[in-house]
Amino acid sequence: MTSNASPLPEASLPTATTQPAVARQPFTLNALRLVAAAAGLGLLAAYALVGRSLGLNVAILAALGVVALVGLALLERVRPSWRSAWLVVPLLFFAAAVAWRANPLLQLLNLGAALGLALLVARVFTRRDGLSQGIGASLGLVASGAFEAGLLQPVDALTAAAQQSRTPGQSARGWALVRGLLLAAPVLIVLTALLTLADLAFNQAVLDVLRALGLDDLALLTVRGIFAALAAWAALGLLTLALRPRSAPAAATTPQASISGWRFLGFTEAGVVLGSVNALFLAFGAVQAHYLFGGVANITALGYTYADYARRGFGELVLVALIVLALGLALQATTHRAGRPAILGFRALILLLVLQTGVLLASAFTRMQLYEEAYGFTQLRVSVQVFMIWLAVLLVLYGLMVAIDRPHLIALGGLVSALGFIATLDVINLDGLIARENIARDILARDLVQSSNAIDVPRRYDGDLDYVYVLSLSDDAVPALVALLEHPEVDVRNAAEVELSVRYQSLAGLHDKHGWWGWNWGRQAAILALALHGGLDDPSRP
Numbered sequence: 001m002t003s004n005a006s007p008l009p010e011a012s013l014p015t016a017t018t019q020p021a022v023a024r025q026p027f028t029l030n031a032l033r034l035v036a037a038a039a040g041l042g043l044l045a046a047y048a049l050v051g052r053s054l055g056l057n058v059a060i061l062a063a064l065g066v067v068a069l070v071g072l073a074l075l076e077r078v079r080p081s082w083r084s085a086w087l088v089v090p091l092l093f094f095a096a097a098v099a100w101r102a103n104p105l106l107q108l109l110n111l112g113a114a115l116g117l118a119l120l121v122a123r124v125f126t127r128r129d130g131l132s133q134g135i136g137a138s139l140g141l142v143a144s145g146a147f148e149a150g151l152l153q154p155v156d157a158l159t160a161a162a163q164q165s166r167t168p169g170q171s172a173r174g175w176a177l178v179r180g181l182l183l184a185a186p187v188l189i190v191l192t193a194l195l196t197l198a199d200l201a202f203n204q205a206v207l208d209v210l211r212a213l214g215l216d217d218l219a220l221l222t223v224r225g226i227f228a229a230l231a232a233w234a235a236l237g238l239l240t241l242a243l244r245p246r247s248a249p250a251a252a253t254t255p256q257a258s259i260s261g262w263r264f265l266g267f268t269e270a271g272v273v274l275g276s277v278n279a280l281f282l283a284f285g286a287v288q289a290h291y292l293f294g295g296v297a298n299i300t301a302l303g304y305t306y307a308d309y310a311r312r313g314f315g316e317l318v319l320v321a322l323i324v325l326a327l328g329l330a331l332q333a334t335t336h337r338a339g340r341p342a343i344l345g346f347r348a349l350i351l352l353l354v355l356q357t358g359v360l361l362a363s364a365f366t367r368m369q370l371y372e373e374a375y376g377f378t379q380l381r382v383s384v385q386v387f388m389i390w391l392a393v394l395l396v397l398y399g400l401m402v403a404i405d406r407p408h409l410i411a412l413g414g415l416v417s418a419l420g421f422i423a424t425l426d427v428i429n430l431d432g433l434i435a436r437e438n439i440a441r442d443i444l445a446r447d448l449v450q451s452s453n454a455i456d457v458p459r460r461y462d463g464d465l466d467y468v469y470v471l472s473l474s475d476d477a478v479p480a481l482v483a484l485l486e487h488p489e490v491d492v493r494n495a496a497e498v499e500l501s502v503r504y505q506s507l508a509g510l511h512d513k514h515g516w517w518g519w520n521w522g523r524q525a526a527i528l529a530l531a532l533h534g535g536l537d538d539p540s541r542p
Contacts, residue, residue: 027244029076031160034239037068042232046224053510053518054107055099060517062095062114065235069125069242078243084124090419091117097426102475102522105379106430109422117419118238119145125242138411149237157240263334267342270335274349277324281356288363317364318384321391324357325398332407347402354399361392376441376466377434383425390421431473435480438470446488467492471499478503478526482533504530 041064048057066088073080094113101107123145165179196203210216328350337343365388372381397413442465471481484496507527510518 027156027160029157029160029240029243031157031164033072033075034157034236034243035161037072038232038236038239041065041068041235042228042230045231045235046228048517050224050227051220052514053520054111055514055518055520055523057517058098058111058114059092059096062092062118065118065238066092068235069121069239072239072243073125076243078126078245080125081128083128084121087117087121087124090423091121094419094422097423099519100521101426101429102520102526103431104474106422106425106476110426113419113422119149120415122149122238122242126245137408145241149234149241151237153240153244154233154237156244157236263336265331265335267335267337267346270331270346271349273327273331274346274353277327278349278352278356281353281360285356285359285363288359315384317360317367318388318391321357321361321364321388321395324353325391325395328353328398328402329407329410332402347405350402351399354395354402357395358392361388361395364388372437373441377437378469379430379434382428382430382434386424386428387421390417390424393417393420429476431477432480435470435473435477438465439480439483441465465492467495471495474522475503475507475520475526476522479529482529485533500530500533 041061044064045061048061072078091114094110094117097110098107098114101110120142123141165176192206196206207216215221331346332350335346337346365385368381368385368388394413394417397417398407398410401407401409401413467484467487470477471484473481478500481496481500484492485500487493487496503526507523507530510523
């Protein structure tokens with residue numbers, strides 16, 4: 001018996017998935033080349049980094065990694081996306097900055113930036129749209145790239161290398177020999193260790209051979225072996241991620257179409273939110289213009305001391321600026337703007353909000369300057385100031401992207417601002433700046449005490465130079481710290497002589513131990529500054 005009911009239209013039938021999963025692509029690269037290049041990079045990284053200070057070694061490894069990537073791309077005939085090629089420049093810059101600055105925090109930031117850029121380069125090496133997506137898509141791109149480079153791609157490459165090494169050909173016998181040596185190595189190591197315990201003469205002979213080869217430090221050798229394996233794994237993942245072809249998505253979507261389903265707010269609701277925040281910021285800006293930017297007299301007229309007013313607010317204002325940026329991005333993605341009046345009105349409100357947020361950041365920056373004038377410079381205070389500058393740059397970029405209706409490019413603006421923040425700390429020499437400014441501030445305070453304006457000193461300065469903090473700064477500050485050897489106070493001079501003498505001996509020993517692999521310009525400049533100053537070049541000085 002047949003039914004007379006007509007079949008349902010195809011569009012009305014439920015579907016399990018809207019975008020079917022794409023099968024993983026076959027491994028078409030020469031996996032043996034990839035494994036060999038990654039193994040070489042891993043061994044070199046273990047030798048150059050383990051047991052040594054960070055310095056020139058990071059820059060050398062980054063440059064060799066880029067050379068390996070470009071060379072493999074030429075051999076595999078993989079065409080990179082030249083729109084993303086500029087990322088190699090900041091990658092090499094931050095790797096070289098590890099050998100430029102000696103401040104441990106800056107070295108950590110530079111190393112993190114270099115590693116992050118290496119992952120980003122690998123992820124967008126062949127993608128034309130890798131840096132032109134929204135924030136969510138960009139974060140997803142980086143997260144998926146980290147997962148693939150850390151797990152999927154190395155496994156696929158090793159599996160393909162094992163299969164390719166068994167393929168009949170001229171190199172099959174050579175790769176069979178390599179596999180045999182890799183299998184024999186752990187067996188020989190275990191048996192050799194047991195035989196050295198069984199016979200003293202054999203033990204001495206083995207030690208002599210290891211000493212001649214520079215392998216007598218077994219603990220260091222073990223650590224380097226583990227590090228080499230991890231570094232080679234990471235290098236294999238990044239190289240494979242960069243070079244391996246990917247399937248194109250079934251249906252390409254524009255950034256606007258990809259977020260159209262999230263636009264559940266109307267222009268009226270968004271206009272109320274933006275208008276309310278703008279009104280609040282306008283009132284706050286009026287108060288700031290009268291009191292904060294009007295001078296110290298207006299501040300003290302309210303009953304606040306100069307230092308009390310200076311120490312408050314900059315953290316909260318920076319947080320407000322971040323919230324405003326997030327609010328603008330959220331409303332941009334969730335507001336449906338139908339018609340030209342709604343589009344222009346929304347842009348105008350966003351741009352006004354960005355402008356007023358810039359005023360808040362100017363207020364926060366001024367407060368931080370007042371705070372430094374009253375209490376001196378520290379790493380945190382200067383870093384916050386630089387962060388505020390680049391947050392203002394990010395706001396300006398966001399305003400421009402809203403004006404030209406390209407808000408999805410804010411991810412690129414965020415990347416530029418983050419890299420600019422770290423690069424600025426490198427360029428200004430964070431610790432050197434702090435040492436110079438605090439010493440100059442101390443000199444200015446002493447001049448004011450001796451002048452007719454001495455009555456202003458208690459209001460603008462909290463006391464003497466904190467020489468204990470200044471002398472604890474990294475080697476980047478040493479050329480400026482040499483000035484403390486001529487300080488009028490005996491306690492400061494004595495503390496500077498002891499600290500800088502110890503610092504000189506430590507730097508000389510560090511250079512002798514790690515050699516040119518760990519060379520760093522900040523440490524080298526400190527050695528030169530101390531060696532040129534009489535009395536500090538004597539290693540026997542207490």
